[in-house]
Amino acid sequence: MRRFSCVFGAALLFSGVAYAGDDHDHGPPIGKDVVNLPIFDAHIHYKKEAWGPFPPDEVMRLMDENNVAMGLVSSTPDEGTIKLFEHAPNRIVPELRPYHGAWGSSNWMDAPDMEAYLEQRLADHPHEGIGEFHVRQMETANRPLLEKVAAMAKARDIPIHIHSDDQPVRLLYEIEPSLTIIWAHAGMISPPQMVMEMFETYSTLYADTSYREGDILRSGGIDPEWLKVIRKFPDRLMVGTDTWVNGQWDRYGDLVKFNRVWLSYLPRKTAEMIAYKNAEKLFKRKVSLEQIGKR
Numbered sequence: 001m002r003r004f005s006c007v008f009g010a011a012l013l014f015s016g017v018a019y020a021g022d023d024h025d026h027g028p029p030i031g032k033d034v035v036n037l038p039i040f041d042a043h044i045h046y047k048k049e050a051w052g053p054f055p056p057d058e059v060m061r062l063m064d065e066n067n068v069a070m071g072l073v074s075s076t077p078d079e080g081t082i083k084l085f086e087h088a089p090n091r092i093v094p095e096l097r098p099y100h101g102a103w104g105s106s107n108w109m110d111a112p113d114m115e116a117y118l119e120q121r122l123a124d125h126p127h128e129g130i131g132e133f134h135v136r137q138m139e140t141a142n143r144p145l146l147e148k149v150a151a152m153a154k155a156r157d158i159p160i161h162i163h164s165d166d167q168p169v170r171l172l173y174e175i176e177p178s179l180t181i182i183w184a185h186a187g188m189i190s191p192p193q194m195v196m197e198m199f200e201t202y203s204t205l206y207a208d209t210s211y212r213e214g215d216i217l218r219s220g221g222i223d224p225e226w227l228k229v230i231r232k233f234p235d236r237l238m239v240g241t242d243t244w245v246n247g248q249w250d251r252y253g254d255l256v257k258f259n260r261v262w263l264s265y266l267p268r269k270t271a272e273m274i275a276y277k278n279a280e281k282l283f284k285r286k287v288s289l290e291q292i293g294k295r
């Protein structure tokens with residue numbers, strides 16, 4: 001995250017540098033008006049460690065303060081997600097993270113009871129996605145379990161949210177081509193050229209850009225390779241903060257502001273899609289500033 005902090009100070013100026021290139025059909029950059037867009041935060045975690053220092057009221061206060069109207073939440077354990085959802089059902093889209101007890105990001109696919117656990121949680125709670133889960137290496141991918149997970153998502157018509165490089169995403173589409181997948185962090189380290197290729201290959205692939213802000217925003221504007229992806233697929237991207245540790249909650253406001261900075265360089269229509277309209281379509285929810293201050 002070193003790069004993130006370097007760009008941060010200068011970037012906050014909302015300098016409104018022109019959206020360079022062939023943007024004739026897209027209009028001028030939204031600039032400072034970006035502050036008036038509601039945000040759908042597509043990558044929130046509410047882990048056990050956060051429950052004490054950041055009780056649900058405090059989480060809502062942080063969202064309100066930053067005009068984050070709604071968020072996609074997954075937690076370790078899933079009880080955190082349900083806690084937030086029950087506190088503010090009109091602001092929280094719950095998704096089921098498999099991690100619980102001794103089963104976490106590196107070994108969840110080895111848990112003998114995982115299929116039953118997921119089925120039970122999906123039966124008991126109104127989850128609108130499965131994830132975010134990790135598949136770190138293809139060698140560790142448990143294909144039979146991923147087939148079950150794909151079938152659960154398909155049966156409920158809800159997306160899968162996966163943190164991996166491109167290979168496990170391809171595997172999921174091989175298992176079930178009609179899945180909707182949210183690619184966490186747009187692959188985290190996958191270059192924009194790979195994100196482009198994946199969007200071209202899979203028409204139901206979306207990505208959240210959490211942890212990629214520092215790649216997307218360069219001093220003076222948006223990285224040219226990322227800009228190509230944004231222009232070609234403005235309908236597939238969503239922003240996120242990834243509150244995976246409490247430090248991310250501590251600087252929640254700065255993370256949201258940083259996202260608004262890169263969005264400020266985009267034409268209004270594009271910025272609106274990435275800020276919240278893509279999420280509205282994906283989750284069939286209305287996202288609006290009128291939700292701020294309500295639950």
Ligand SMILES: [Zn+2]
Pocket residue numbers: 043045132163184242244
């Ligand atoms: Zn995450």
